[in-house]
Amino acid sequence: MGCDGGTIPRRNELVKVKQKPETKDHTSHLIFQWRYCNLSQQLLQRPIVTCGLGKLYNKSAIIEAMINKESLPNHIKTLKDVLDLNLTRNPEFREDAIMRIEISPYICPVTGLEMSGKFRFVALWSCGCVFAERALKNVEMKACPKCQKCFDKSDILELNPDFSAEETMKERMEVRKRRKKSAKRVIKKK
Structure with a gap:
């Protein structure tokens, strides 16, 4: 019973001390964000898609959820609400070494930076090509460096944005939807 x-007895056995909250491991959080589907929590496999808010999904997981009438994020209603990503494979990545976290499966085709969460990556909504954000800032182009399709500022979609960038992502998503609706109206009038 003690004290016999x-x-x-030690101090922590006698005095209740306020516990420190458990902190998230930043590295494991980045690995989950950039290597796993946000819907099914399975490893990302091609074809990989993104929504208007920049979250990454397996296309098969989105289709299965639509067929089985499972819950999808509110902003995804059809396959037109997601974008197929045109990713560049990392030549150093090997499928058998999938648990090695230091090597990412995809890279930026312009700068060669790995898509691991250490650097910001963006996708172009007009073509689906994926680049490091610094590649588009340094080049200052109006056409995609990979496929030469034209794009404007509202077509730039940050992948896995932080919470502060979510509002701008929502605004850009609304701008794209309005632009798409106005283009449909023009076609119907003709």
Whole structure:
């Protein structure tokens, strides 16, 4: 029972101390964001798609959820609400070494930076090509460096944005939807 002469209690056994909250491991969080589907929590496999908010999904997981009428994020109603990503494979990545976290399966085709969460990556909604954000800032182009399709600022979609960028992502998603609706109206009038 204690205090019977044979034990000496320690301070943490006698005094209740406020526990520190458990902190998230930043590295494991980045690995999950950039290597796993946000819907099915399975490893990302081609074809990989993104929504208007920049989250990454397996296309098969989105289709299965639509067929089985499972819950999807509110902003995804059809396959037109997601974008197929045109990713560049990393030549150093090997499928058998999938648990090695230091090597990412995809890279930026312009700068060669790995798509691991250490650097910001963007996708172009007009073509689906994926680049490091610094590649588009340094080049200052109006056409995609990979496929030469034209794009404007509202077509730039940040992948896995932080919470502060979510509002701008929502605004850009609304701008794209309005532009698409106005283009449909023009076609119907003709």
